[in-house]
Amino acid sequence: MKPPPDFLYRLMTTNESEAIMFRQNIRIYNSCYSFTSMGAKIDKSVNKGPGPYVFRISGQVLHRIGSLLPVGGEPPAYSQLYVYDTASEILIRERTVGKEEGSPKLDQGIMLQLKDMLDEVNPLTQAFRMAQERIKEHNDVQLSIILLGSRNKKDKDNPETSRRKNVTMRGYYTYRIQQRISEGHIWQCGRRLFQQFLVYCCCAIESDRLWYIKNNQDLFRCDILNDICDAIEKGDLIGHVIRKRFYLPPSFTGSPKYMYQRYQDAMAICRWYGNPYLFLTFIANSRWPEIEAMLKYIPNQRPEDRLAIVARVFKLKLMQLLHCLKTECYFGTTIVDVYTIEFQKRGLPHAHILLWLKKEEVDLSTDYIDSIIHAEIPDKDRKPALYEAVSRFMVHGPCGEANRSCSCMVNDTCSKKYPKSFNKETTLDHNGCSIYRRRENKRTIKKEDNHMDNRSIVPYNPGLLLMFDAHINVEWCNTARAIKYLFKYIAKGPDKATLVIKDDATDEIKSYLDCRYLSASEVAWRKFEFDIQERNPSVMQLPVHLKG
Template sequence: MALQYPLLFPYGETSYHEQIAYHNNTGRRQTNRAVEEQRLKWVRAHQNDLRIDLYNNICDTVTRGDTRASSIGKRIVLPSSHIDSPRYMIQNYQDDMALCREYDNPDLFITFTSNPRWPEIDGMLYYIEGQKAPDRPDIVARVFKQKLDELMRDIMKAHIFGKCQAGIYIIEFQKRGLPHVHMRIWLTHEYKCKSPSDIDELISAEIPSQIEDPAGYKVVTEYMLHGPCGGNNMDTPCIIDRKCSKHFPKPYYADTTIAEDGYANYRCRNNGIKVIKGKATLDNSFVVPYSRYLLLKYNAHINVEWCNRSRAIKYLFKYLNKGPDRATIVIQENLTRTGESSVETIIEMFSFDIHFSQPSVLKLSYHLPNHHTFTLHDSESIPTLLHREDTQWLSTIVIKEMMFNQWFELNKRDPNAQKLTYAKIPIHYVSNQTTKTWEPRKQWSCIGRIVITRP
């Protein structure tokens, strides 16, 4: 359709920005505008009207972006930023380690996986004849985001595990297309697990009694049993060298203990409770640690682990920020559809956050006197910017880089600031971009991280 075009950045260069240049047409029909300003103005004016429409009887993974404005009537695709690049993941890792510096090791490691059989998804598919969850990545993405936001409210605001200091998560995507989240939670000192009995109050690793707790038995046996693997089922992905790489079945433990490496061995008793899955009979040794409250509320696979004393804390955060899987592929024609969906693409089109951090981390730059640095887009040139009449672009750069200079000024007038290092300043002060000064922080929370700079 007219004025519909993709913007491709295969080499990881700067993505969409406001000064994308038009092609320099040297023929008879010369281009009047130098950059894509008119289109950008229309997008700003109608960004609330952009939506993803539901198309009945269309079974493909490319969801149409439609607009409400009849006066324009053009469909557009807004490209997302390069969020899975190695640089993005490294910066997230450094931000996460800054939280560890401030709050010590996290307390809980939680994995939350989407469930394509959620009633909200089935309810939407009821009105779309002939389609299933893999055919509608837009519906799966929306419901998953709603569930994830509710889960974070339960943890960070409702304090189901106790009062929280901080929390982060990273959204990843399974090879079959379903999204899942890895998150780390920091609890305040009074709610930290100081003994194995405290861990038992938050985490379970046993099958509930079908008679005493039928609801718990149903969700645990449906979502939290590993496998079955091994024995007559050696083709499962977890089998490496004829052994389960996830170390199932687990040993039995009469009580929860903390191993020398800092990991918890959860209570897993041989109490005779079993469940049949296919041809295999599984017991407590195949249970993935969980929170009963979360399972009953969200009806999905939610693995909860205690990790406060782990010695491999850097590895755990590198695991969170490892980025997407990479593979060598071959493109062929006339291949049969596998039914897999592209939820990752839809989540990026909806501009859902892939990385969440609370509190936020402010990157603090520094420089030699009169050696300010700033970044230009690929399409911008220094001579052009220096001769621009407006100075808005320059003031933005100066405000960002002046935080370091204004820190010295803050120390001259505020004795309390003299007691803090540069990295501690954002906890107690906020940079006012209007007055170009550091002012006492009145709300929200933030921690600072000094960026890595070449010598």
């Protein structure tokens, strides 16, 4: 990769006030000089309130370039500004993009220097500037710009190109986002723009896969659904919709059929092994020493700027946790485990884990539950390390009357039903859910000027909490009524928008694209092809041969 221009490098890496302001508004500056307009819905609601920034979109992503010159008296925008009215180019760019993004006033000096830099080093900018000169010379001639790929011959002396001729789109982007000592790291300094780049790359990869599925329906055994007899049996009585249906196979990760099959696999395990005993939720900690150590290689970096590092460290921690639970038998001999990966609306990945233990080693009494699951504040003097961990990770809220704007509040009520009630001992309610021991012992934790007691503590295991220095919620779930809810919860799939489509034909691919949400943290995880779901032992789905 070529080194960046000196001006851009200074803006991206130094602590000058001008550079800091530029990085805070880097997406706005990038939009000012974009050649195309972005056709995507950016989910801004996810960034309301305190917390790190996360770039999140919903629906499809399109880029529109338009004509070289404005049509019908419309003001010039995007690529047209490289050709039309260049004297007022900077003012129009700031006015157009600033209005769309709701951005603060941009620095005119930075805008001018960015323009000069692009004119000097960007071949696309130079091509559009050349078109501007041609239009001035021949105003009555129709012109078009054709962008061609590189015509250079392959470098046969390069061992990398000779050893591997082709690379997948995912492999290329995954290679490029890595940090290497021998290469520049200007990409990794992009902050919010780098998050946007990650999401765009994932959209391109996913669109390519969906295009292949749409144009090869026969390979996924979808042809039988287009047969006239089968169509009539399914209620497709309108002739013009037959052979116009597009189905998304269960082999596509994240599709509704994929999540439904994972749910059925979990239920099959439950039918064979019975109910699971423990349900764990493990959330990444952006302040893990491994993450902070990697961020030191590039100055001025924060965890939300390097979500690929967060994803890789969380994967290692998750494997360590599963090794502790399964190989080291932390709660006893584990015979089955099922987990799924999800992503918080503010970015951090987390895992939902179900564990089946060997029945002979499990005591179903409430005393056994109290020995492995705590829902109380520890003694600060006797266990200072545990007290600090509980204070950082296992306190819910404050919510309710203390903070009605908390994200868990729905209709002025906490959706997680906090704060709980004080209980002298652990019991099970009529739904089979555990009501943990929360004694009124006067111990409190101060959080945002509120003194939180045992009623606001999320159930945890002291050993795991200290071992992994992260939020690990441990719940007892060995009851039939809780199982179906838990399995649906871990197999519900990613967030989707509510949408009503009135059409005679079924296009599951379009419905998936219209309803999906993609965040930078999820994209970072998927680029490395880390598992979204895992189960052990595996479940084999037997094919069913119908008569005829």
